[in-house]
Amino acid sequence: MSSETGSHDNVPDDEKLPRAHEGHGETATRGEDPFANPGLPPHENRVQDVDERAAKRSERTVALFFTVSMLATVGFIASYVAFPIDKIIHVWPLGDISALNFSLGLTLGLALFCIGAGAVHWARTLMSDVEIADDRHPIEAEPEVRAKVMEDFRQGAKESQLGRRKLVRNTMFGAMALVPLSGVVLLRDLGPLPKDKLRHTLWAKGKLLVNENTDEPLRPEDITMGSLAFARPEGLDPHSEDYNTEIAKAALMLVRIEPDDIKDKQSLDWSYQGVLAYSKICTHVGCPVSLYEQQTHHVLCPCHQSTFDLADGAKVLFGPAGHPLPQLKISVNKDGYLEAQGDFAEPVGPSFWERG
Structure with missing residues (x-):
């Protein structure tokens, strides 16, 4: 028994392991890849x-x-x-x-x-x-x-x-x-080449301010204290082909503030009995500004939260807007209707290369 055991111990360890290929045909040579290289098929000329x-x-x-x-x-x-x-x-x-x-x-x-x-x-x-x-x-x-x-x-x-x-x-x-x-x-x-198209709108001296909701010309008494109204230039037909192009530049926002609360002197001079007219187009990317806080006289752009102070020349208080909302100088004609005294003093909406 001892001699047989000693003989078995002399067998290498890998010889003791069972061979997976036994009983499955021809054995694979040790150390060789069991998968033959198929090579490339012979080339055939086109x-x-x-x-x-x-x-x-x-x-x-x-x-x-x-x-x-x-x-x-x-x-x-x-x-x-x-x-x-x-x-x-x-x-x-x-x-x-x-x-x-x-x-x-x-x-x-x-x-x-x-x-x-x-x-x-x-x-x-x-x-x-x-x-x-x-x-x-x-x-x-x-x-x-x-x-x-x-x-x-x-x-x-x-x-x-x-x-x-x-x-x-x-x-x-x-x-x-x-x-x-x-x-x-x-x-x-x-888009169109800037030239003068971005510098001017339909507003001109004598143009009446028409209410966007009623299509009627506005009087000063139509703008109540603490309210916000929106207007377009007289003669701009909402059903015309160029309406969207023109209103995107001429949209107007009206607010009435006590004259004593208006901080900016030019804003006061361009107003009528505390009625101020500013561009409705945000100077960041052109969204419509419409959220008004009566107590602070701040107006907020809903797109990116740019905030403007309407009592101080619509200056930017917060947000990414680059400059104040342009103001439109207004007065009252002989019939008692609000009218523009010219175009905006500067281009409305976002900045552009030629703005200067």
Whole structure:
């Protein structure tokens, strides 16, 4: 018994472990990967690789895609100029849609699609499709590896036939050079050029203050102490096409404060019997100011909490607004109605580059 035990102890530990492959066919050699490397399938030439006429056909197809892209970009710009923004057309099955939006989307989509389709067709039919297996290397490349990468790059550039297929190269460059013009044209939709449009409103000397709710001209007695009223210029029709554009600049806020409580002398001089008229457009991002505190004479913008003191020239007390609300000088005409004595002394709403 002792001799058998000693013999068993001399067996290496790994020999004592059960073999998982026993009874399952041929055993695997120790230290070898049990999964064989399948390798790469043999390369098969495409018709373009052996027939130059087929390669030329593919070249012309790719060039056609890029040329259509260039024409679509030109069509995008032409559509932007040709179609008015309010033109509506019927397109089945979409129904009634804007002719401008439809044409812009169609032409820009076609331009981008043709660039992608041309690139894909080029890669599938003309560029080299030989698969190469390469061992992984450390992150820090050795000089030999860097040299190999550059050589591979040069080889890839050569196999892409960019230098040889000049028609493909030139039309691709043309398509890629023209398509960014679509974005340049879209910059025009950021709004009208400032010039004088942002500096002036519809208010002018003699324009009556019309109540936004009743559509009637306002008298001083219509503005009660501690209340807030809103007005628009006489002649601005709420149903007109340019109403939203004009009221966004001309919207007026009226408040009545005891003359003795008005701190700013100019505000007092521009008021009538304590009735003050200020722009309703917040000087931060243009939200309508409308929350009034009667006891403090403060008005609050609900968007970002900019607070203005109406008793002190509508100066900014709190929040991100950059300057006070512009005041409109008012008086009363011979019929007893409130009227403007001119336009706002400064541009209304948020700051802009040319504000000065």
